[in-house]
Amino acid sequence: MQIEMRGIDKSFGGNAVLKGAGFLLDDGEVHALMGENGAGKSTLMKILTGVYTKDAGQVIVDGKEVCYNNPQEAEKAGIVFIHQELNVLFDLTVEENMFLGKEIKKAFGICDRKAMRKRVQEILDMLGVDIDPAQRMDELSIGQQQMIEIAKALMVDAKVIIMDEPTAALTQSETEVLFKVVNSLRKKGVSIVYISHRMEEIFELCDRITILRDGTYIDTKRIADIDMNDIVKMMIGREIGERYPLRDAKIGDVAFEVKNLNCPGAFENVSFDVRAGEVLGVSGLMGAGRTEIMQAIFGNMPHVTGQIFLDGKEIKNKNPQQAIENGIGFITEDRKVEGLMLEESIMKNISLANLGKISKNGVINKKKEQELVNQGIEELKIRCFGPQHECDNLSGGNQQKVVFAKWIYTNPKVLILDEPTRGVDIGAKKEIYNIINELTAKGVAIIMVSSELPEVLGISDRVMVVREGEVRGILNKEEANQESIMTLATGGELNGK
Structure with a gap:
């Protein structure tokens, strides 16, 4: 699936969050979307998936202009958004969360628990996650809850998956599993929009990168053609110097x-x-x-x-x-x-x-x-x-x-x-x-x-x-x-x- 967003404007209460922003996603690529907090990354993706309505601009999917009215419409079209803020119901089980609104039914509308449990287990096994589908979400760690959000996206026959800070709560081993899944999806032609502040991940995983600054489009580059200093300069408009300031505090008793x-x-x-x-x-x-x-x-x-x-x-x-x-x-x-x-x-x-x-x-x-x-x-x-x-x-x-x-x-x-x-x-x-x-x-x-x-x-x-x-x-x-x-x-x- 190819997606192009052109000249996107969006304001909230007179505050312009996006000003002529753009984004171009190709088939089967992992495309990083970066910018400072407040640069408009999540807002742009929420407009793509129907969470927000744009004030101006065009969204073009496979050559046709579209306007999804809600995330469900976007999901039916094959575009799934894994939000940074966990979208789970804590008093339900893993299985119930994953199948919410997508239940497998038998005759007379009865849920096929066996089929649902089997499908959940298949996806968790693919992710290498040792979680009991019968566990309640409030019994899981934040990292485990994040993996369930990723698992939910994999249940849909998605052509595009948007991941907003997917590894923020994951361990190193869980992150490695996620990267394997992303690479597997890329080989199958699925496109990934990868929003992250972790530079090391961007260089390890992504094919291209688009930078937003203060709600405006700055540039799109191949990862192979840039380095970390280039990205930082595009993000904040200046050099940042050393990532970690010198520690010179006097340590006492x-x-x-x-x-x-x-x-x-x-x-x-x-x-x-x-x-x-x-x-x-x-x-x-x-x-x-x-x-x-x-x-x-x-x-x-x-x-x-x-x-x-x-x-x-x-x-x-x-x-x-x-x-x-x-x-x-x-x-x-x-x-x-x-x-x-x-x-x-x-x-x-x-x-x-x-x-x-x-x-x-x-x-x-x-x-x-x-x-x-x-x-x-x-x-x-x-x-x-x-x-x-x-x-x-x-x-x-x-x-x-x-x-x-x-x-x-x-x-x-x-x-x-x-x-x-x-x-x-x-x-x-x-x-x-x-x-x-x-x-x-x-x-x-x-x-x-x-x-x-x-x-x-x-x-x-x-x-x-x-x-x-x-x-x-x-x-x-x-x-x-x-x-x-x-x-x-x-x-x-x-x-x-």
Whole structure:
């Protein structure tokens, strides 16, 4: 299937999101669509698939102009969109989610459960995913839920599959499986639109790349003809320099220490420390227990035993509120569900986390509130229309900056970051790394969980590797590399130890 989009315009409430944007997709190619958060990538694809109506322009499929009124029409035509935001019903099973609206029926309209179960299992086997079709979606990890979204797309006889940040929540092994599936689909003539901020994936997987900037079409190039610097310059209109800023914070004494932390069924005997001004990276395969350890530290896991020390004094975090009062902040891995009130303004999101600073006797000082929020917008370079801008209408990178602002102004002594740059473009990533450096320069101890090994290596002063709920090792800057981290993460030993 060949698709051409010409001169596409789209505005929301007077804000022009797309201005004469274009895109050309050929048969059987994997075509990267890149741009900063807010560049209009997802909006362009939502117009193609009937989620949004264009204000101007043409959509031409196999030589004929089309206008799909909804995603179902696009799907019938063979175009499937796997959205970055998971589109699942958590109280239903894997099988029920995959066949929702597409049930196989027997006589008298009765669902053929056996046939449906068999089909689901075939697709899961093809993806190399060990998931029981009878499991409820809320029992799965985010990465597993993402694989189910991909599996749903494979159930349809799709000619074009649009993947929006498909590997954001996947482990390295799951990503490798996905790449095999994509290459198999390409050989069968299926075209893939691949939206991702992960440069390494683009160069490994894609044939061509189209760049959008501020809602306008910049250029289309063959991957073989460009390098990473070319892409960055087209995306942001300037050179970005080194991807990871120089770490020059002065590392002080031990600020935070965990001793023999245990949680039955999740992790055991976890011990580590973090110094003031240090970034301790936490690496490991998905399901290793990284997030569970962080949730336990923050008082959000039951039946936890062990000791936690802050500045040499033992503290008790029986719940998140107590952890916050003790000087611990936590930026969770899912900003849309746990990090933000999406339908509320930037002001309300930042203010609610900092009521102690801006209120007295339960009354908010509006001047202080305005000053605090304006300070956050300016210092963190949040691209918005002002403090009243709803978070739901911000790009992913700017949403993440709002989450950072919430916690920074609580003045935490320890800040836990769980996948802090997931779904964030390369320009916003650099700004987040700079924020991390500014925090450590002030003596904040940072614990950063990340599934991106280059990020872990680029930002961390030391790296703690977790496997199956155990700390397998803590590597200093000189010892840490992709090989040593993956060796520990997969159960191997270093130097015969």
